[in-house]
Amino acid sequence: MHRVKVSDVGQKGDGVAHLDDGRTVFIDRALPGELLDIKLFKTKDGALRGTIAEVVAPSPQRAQAPCPHYDTCGGCQMQHMAQDAYRAWKHDKVESILSQHIDEFDLPDFSPDISIPAGTRRRVTFACVKTNNKIVMGYHKRRSKHISDIHECLIVDPVLMRVREQIKPYLMEIVKDNRVIDVFLQVLDGGIDCVITGPVGKDKKGVPDFSVQEACGRMLHETDIARISWRMRERAEPELLLEAHPLFKRAGALQVPVPPLAFLQPSREGEEALAQAVMNAVPEGAKRAADLFAGHGTFTGYMRDKKLQVDAFENDKRAVAALRRAGHAQAKEWDLFKYPLDGKELSGYDVIVLDPPRAGARDQAECIARSQVPCVIYVSCNPSTFARDAGRLIEGGYDLKTIQIVDQFIWSTHAEVIGVFERRVPVA
Incomplete structure (x- = not known):
């Protein structure tokens, strides 16, 4: 001790x-x-x-943690800190990260932080195991393989916790004894998407057999689940098993069909906050926009509503296909990590919106820094890579005009950042 x-x-x-x-x-x-x-x-x-x-x-x-499972669950990290102190700590953490890459004279005052409330997370992955003729379904304890069988989760949409209870009897017939699987649930327009990852059923190979198909059929008709897919391992593409009807998401007026396990913003409220911040930053009179790492069109849809001509660049072929099916013909399958858009390809755009994954967009930021695009709006889920890329844009002649923190991940160490850059020095 x-x-x-x-x-x-x-x-x-x-x-x-x-x-x-x-x-x-x-x-x-x-x-x-x-x-x-x-x-x-x-x-x-x-x-x-x-x-x-x-x-x-x-x-x-x-502070007293509000969740009864906080001591045993590995989901939340910061419930033991009083709310005001937690918000101040997260803001200071982001500001400290940014200051490591951006000179204090180039760092503007922060716009007020946006905090997305608890109980709004629309997607969740539960670890699940059948043991002693019982389904245990929850989160792994921190740094442990033990699964905490939670009955309440304050961060997710209550609909998902209700569905969790609904599907347990059917999982008894699907899950192999003492084999851990993951069950992904996501609230979409039209119903709940469910993706099961891991070996299932009585088949030795763990692929869905007749008993699994039959249990899934009853689960589809007797619960709020609207689509069920399966894959053997993480990173594999899900195989559609059953679907009651197509599921979709709205991005402004754009109605986008969503494939299984689609990566969306973690909450509708967070997505709307980000979209509003982006639209507030789009320059008056802008006509052409490039949406880089466009995903399923979150920002494309809202910019279309403002009558902008939007080229959406995305590497996920399923997302590109979904955007095209929604009627956005300017969706382009493009690997921006391998082939970042250069100055010539970026010419003619009035604004660039980019929302890369956690790795950031180092090479693409280098190319933008050498372009003549007047305005760049950078949405990031990783302040460290945002700061790195922002530093390069500033070196290339952009001013960081506004910056804002969006906390979509309450009681965690994660935060999102939105930075708006305007070209100060023309490229020679």
């Missing part, structure tokens, strides 16, 4: 303390200024970590 005083909270939400011999230890769910008795252990990567045995002197920021 070691007694330590916590000096800070790190980027990943862990408390940071130092042992008497100077070694740094990271402590789950610890807050600045707290005096703790901790038990030490090492992770596989050699990091020294601690678990709290006793909070000897708590921080004024410590």
